[in-house]
Amino acid sequence: MKKRNIALVVLIAVIALIGAACSSSSDSDGGDFKVAIVAPSASNDLAFTQSMVDAANKLKEDGVIGEVAVTDGTFVVDDAAVAIRDYASKGYDLVIAHGSQYGGSLQEIAPDFPEVSFAWGTSADTFGLPNVYSYEAASDQGGRVMGLMAAALSKSDNVGIVGPIEVGDAKLYVDGFKAGVLAGKPSATVNVNYIDSFSDVALASEAAQSLIGAGADVLTGTAQMVVGAVGVAKTEGVLWFGTQANQTSLAPEIVVASQVYHWEHMLEEMINNVKDGTLGGELYKITFANDGLVIEYNDGFDLPGDVKKIGDDAVKVFKDQG
């Protein structure tokens, strides 16, 4: 009986592993620089993970990268650590640990592979290791820009924000958006609801319901669980501002604009450094000034010209600041 049990468990585990393995992808065409990305959510999550996968694929199209491998869905940090170590041992030139939660693992793994370059974000910490880059997004910039537009669009003077966990990139965006709304309309109410999860779509949906119930007629949110909140906004006819990736396809009727991360400029510079022999030790930050952040408007949404001007002017201020 024991043998049969073991055989069954092994069979099921193998099937599960096949499933997990198939969610990784590896493509190759020309060039010999190999980049691996390990990320917590799906590579097409219309949010954080997709932004990095899109950037790497763009550089592959441009011939900067020869091969891109992706292991997504590693919301369990230990699984991510296995993938990071695996890619490093297979000779990938740059292994990107795309999630601030992977920092502890990377700090242990990177010293074991001094010839491999690692990048992790969003964070400003390279642990003092010579082969670790860190990167972050000035998401508060886009948050402020869209907050200013939200204030101008809100008729109830009440704006709601669905947040995941109050850390890193998400906190920056939420704080920036709130500051933008209050700068545009100091008397406005801005309710923020951190649901303490990056993945609970149902809870994000209910948080959006709660914010709308409190009077919000414009919503925003960050991280991959916001797809639930966008659905509620669409049903209730409430406007939505996206971030990390262009979220227009989720609800073309109500998405006004999205702050989109373009990591490719940063990534290209990082890769050139690695090719020149500098494997790490630097911090990168994407901003409007370096074209790492871009506001993408929904062409299908009839945005009043004066509101768009508010957004464009705010972007210009950030660009001018450098």
Place this chain on the structure above:
Amino acid sequence: MSDIFTTAVMVAVVASAIRLAVPLLLASLGETFGQRSGVLNLGVDGIMLLGAFTGYYTVLKSGNVWMGLLAGAIVGLILGLASAVIAVTLQAEQGISGIGIYLFGLGMSDLLFQKLVGTPIPIDTFPAIHIPVLSEIPYIGEMFFQHSLVIYLAFAAIPVATFVINRTTFGMKIRAVGEYPDAADTLGVSVSGVRYATEIIGGTLAGIAGAVLALTLGIFQQNLTNGAGFIAVALVYFGAWRPTGIMLGALLFGFVNALVLELKTLEIIPRDLSNLAAMAPAIITILALVFVARRFRAPSALTKPFTRGK
């Protein structure tokens, strides 16, 4: 603080609690049938995930939410059958095999989503049905009578399940097999047959629960259930293996979640206590579980494979 006690806020909290409770309720009900017959299935979450994806994909292709619900039920039925083969016929250790089914559902639902859909695409959801007259009652109507049909059906399943378990010959066989399988076998009851039936019922309801979740949210995403299947298993213990108790547990879990969300929205909970507040549903459920466990006992044959003559 007084903001939370306004009628509008409490109406919103109760309506939200009901929506959050329904997937848990359906999955827990199904698991109750299995556990009452002596089979523990920890793979509920995996079955929910595959039910959710199948329901989502069917609606994406057909545009018909009821077809989606049916597809989720069929997938759940098949996985329930697979669970029965593993637990009843092959007599695998139930806890471990359940985890295997969970991992299979988690990986396969994500794989299918990546290969067949890719980027999340919104789908139609169940329309809300305003029950004539009742939905017009101030406050009460908005709380209880303006939901989608599946929510009403889920709550209608409670008395049905109670009746089946306590008042039918099939229910008597389930209870007998879960408590004294040797005695039931001596009386001519097919222990394996009953356990197969309850696992299939459980799988089907878990598949429906997943489909309801996806078709209520109108979207599918990797690990959409976020562990709801495991909470559903805990709620079976919380509810002392009785449908009414399970309903109360699911509603309590949903209510605490909804209340915490509302308290955060109204900034009644300080931001730095937000993490603690997020744990409240789990903590309250565990505390309640401790008290329930002292008063009720699990079916005697739970997790014990049956072999005639042993």
